[in-house]
Amino acid sequence: DGGITQSPKYLFRKEGQNVTLSCEQNLNHDAMYWYRQDPGQGLRLIYYSQIVNDFQKGDIAEGYSVSREKKESFPLTVTSAQKNPTAFYLCASSPGEGLDYGYTFGSGTRLTVV
Amino acid sequence: AQSVTQLDSHVSVSEGTPVLLRCNYSSSYSPSLFWYVQHPNKGLQLLLKYTSAATLVKGINGFEAEFKKSETSFHLTKPSAHMSDAAEYFCVVIFNTGGFKTIFGAGTRLFVKA
Numbered sequence: 001d002g003g004i005t006q007s008p009k010y011l012f013r014k015e016g017q018n019v020t021l022s023c024e025q026n027l028n029h030d031a032m033y034w035y036r037q038d039p040g041q042g043l044r045l046i047y048y049s050q051i052v053n054d055f056q057k058g059d060i061a062e063g064y065s066v067s068r069e070k071k072e073s074f075p076l077t078v079t080s081a082q083k084n085p086t087a088f089y090l091c092a093s094s095p096g097e098g099l100d101y102g103y104t105f106g107s108g109t110r111l112t113v114v
Numbered sequence: 115a116q117s118v119t120q121l122d123s124h125v126s127v128s129e130g131t132p133v134l135l136r137c138n139y140s141s142s143y144s145p146s147l148f149w150y151v152q153h154p155n156k157g158l159q160l161l162l163k164y165t166s167a168a169t170l171v172k173g174i175n176g177f178e179a180e181f182k183k184s185e186t187s188f189h190l191t192k193p194s195a196h197m198s199d200a201a202e203y204f205c206v207v208i209f210n211t212g213g214f215k216t217i218f219g220a221g222t223r224l225f226v227k228a
Contacts, residue, residue: 004157035218040123042204042220043158090157097214099146100165102206105157 002027006091006106012114013078013085021076021109023091030096032074033103036060037088046089049074050097078111086113116141118207120219128227133192135222137205140186147188148206149179152221158204164188175199200226 004025013019025032031050035043045058049068063082068074074093078085088110092103121136139145146165150158162173169181179190188205205219 006157009155040220043218045216088155092158099208099210099214101208102148102160102163103150103158105150105159107157108155110155 004091004093004104004106006089006109008109009107011109011111013111014114016080018077018079019111021078021089021091021111023074023076023106024072025074025091025093025104026072027093027095027104028071029093029104030071031094031101032068033092033094034058034064034066034074034076035090035092037090037108043090046076085111087111116143116207116209116211116215116217118205118217118219120203120205120222122222123220124223124225126225126227127195129197130194133190133195133199133224135190135203135205135224137188137190137219138186139188139205139207139217141207141209143209143211146208147179147181148208149173149177149188149190150204150206152202152204154201161190161203195224195226197226197228200224 007022033048034046044060047066049055065077090108091106094101117140119138148163149161152158162171164171164181172178177192202221202223209215
């Protein structure tokens, strides 16, 4: 079955450490997205990519970095510059950008700073 | 400016009674509208979408929503709640403002009592 796979499901980070969250899709979607979810705040866009080797900052990109070397993969690195990284991170994809396209979401990664 | 408002942060119903989750948007642009459901520690799953066809949209699991342009609303309903409906629901709107902008509502948590 086609879908989006996020790993790991749970991740613990020490202060000052960089960590990378994996997102892989086999839907042949062009666009991929990273969202951060905090309780009571809905979803906030971190980064998005509409095509391989290109990506744009979202609303809360500070302290995060991404790459899009392959169509199927869009990893997110949470750097030590992100002061409050504890959150639930969701990766999503869509066929493209447009009014008709909804999103397919992965099952998320819960990151906790210890 | 565009905005999406989910009017209730929490809704509680008894099993077998109707469900109403309210969503309003603000924009001078014609939108596409979506409802997603999220179970704890899971990704978001698409329930239904409106993209300029019929204003009454039927989705999965017995849910439906009606787009009312005059009221700028897209309320989600279900005739009879089931225990498995307990989850968080997100109204999502995509606007074409020259580029495409997606806005997530803050979410409504649905509780279903036995």
